[in-house]
Amino acid sequence: MLIAVIIPTVILRPSTAAAHLVTTGMGPVYDGIGHLVLTPEDLVPALALALYAGLRGTVPGRRALFFLPLAWLLGGFAGLGASGLPAFPLPALSFLILGVLIAADLRLPTNAFTILVVAIGLVHGFFNGIALKNGPGGLGLVGIMAALFVLVALVAAFVLSLKPPWTRIVVRVAGSWVAAMGMLMIGWFIRGQG
Amino acid sequence: MTKELRHRTFFVWFLVVALNHVWVPFAHAHVEQGQAVGFVTGLEHPWSGLDHILAMIAVGLWGAQLGNPAMWVLPITFPIMMSLGAMMGLLGIPVPGIEIGIAVSAILLGIMVLGEVRPKLIAAAVLVGFFAIFHGHAHGTELPAGQNGLLYSMGFVIATGCLHGIGIIIGLVHRWPAGRVALRGAGAFIAVMGVFFLWRAVA
Secondary structure: OHHHHHHHHHHHOOOOOOOOOOOOOOOHHHHHHHHHHHOHHHHHHHHHHHHHHHHHOHHHHHHHHHHHHHHHHHHHHHHHOOOOOOOOOHHHHHHHHHHHHHHHOOOOOHHHHHHHHHHHHHHHHHHHHHHHOOOOHHHHHHHHHHHHHHHHHHHHHHHHHOOOHHHHHHHHHHHHHHHHHHHHHHHHHHHHHO | OOHHHHHHHHHHHHHHHHHHHHHOOOOOOOOOOOHHHHHHHHHHHHHHOHHHHHHHHHHHHHHHHHOOOHHHHHHHHHHHHHHHHHHHHHOOOOOOOHHHHHHHHHHHHHHHHHOOOOOOHHHHHHHHHHHHHHHHHHHHOOOOOOOOHHHHHHHHHHHHHHHHHHHHHHHHHHHOHHHHHHHHHHHHHHHHHHHHHHHHHHO
């Protein structure tokens, strides 16, 4: 009887709730997730890629689902070991390319799409790796990878499920916005250099 | 209640709710600082001038009048060409007569809606794209100091798209005879306001 009381009591004993993580922080994995969610330079291309993958169908959707997070992670590890940012804002190109692909509803062959996904993942991952080097580091990249997987799964699946033609048009209009933002990012960069 | 009347009633209430959401003031629940200010500034910028607002709504109205595919080709063309204009502004490439161009855009687009003009799709897209450059140039040169360029861009691209969306939703009234008349009246109003803006620009 005593053992029946003691064992569950020990197992179920609550520890500190740390409900507000003022002193502990959220941990490196959640910091990585937060970094993706709060960085439009990364979030918007990830969303745009998921939208495009959804427009293209199930095979590209699956390719994006697995290749993007993996490429991002690999790029991130490369960034962790790098010093200094590249001069040209390569993420701006991903805005422009993805935006145009979505707006024009261009059909890339599946292998070309996969190469694009990997390239975008590597570039953005590299920039993230540099940004997270003095913070959450590798675990932050794991958090980003997980967040990307969920994001691509949800967004691409949602777009795939859209049936009425006008809904695809709404996605294409969103793509034109992304392309517009990309063009402006390049403009800001050139202005800053001049 | 007939099906037609139900649709009309639903549509009217939808417009009322949509317009209320558009005109509701910001809650300002959290005081924006740093980068958030850039997004809000960009979001507010297209609303800062009645000339911008009317021209962008006119694009939506005209697109709705023309129907598919113009209904979505025009709202896709405008933001992209607007960004090109903004880029030109950022790079210091001058575009002469910005305010005149914006005013003329309101006049011409208003006339298109008033006259239910139906050019070829490419002509409509070229017209809209050409004037979008003027609007974009005005936005691109007006980023306040210390704010984030990307977030500002996101804000004003999204706000522009929403204005087109408002125009398209309002333009859907053209399916009813009274709606078609109202739409043409709206086009006349936009054209007249364009003349007023032009007079203000050259006076």
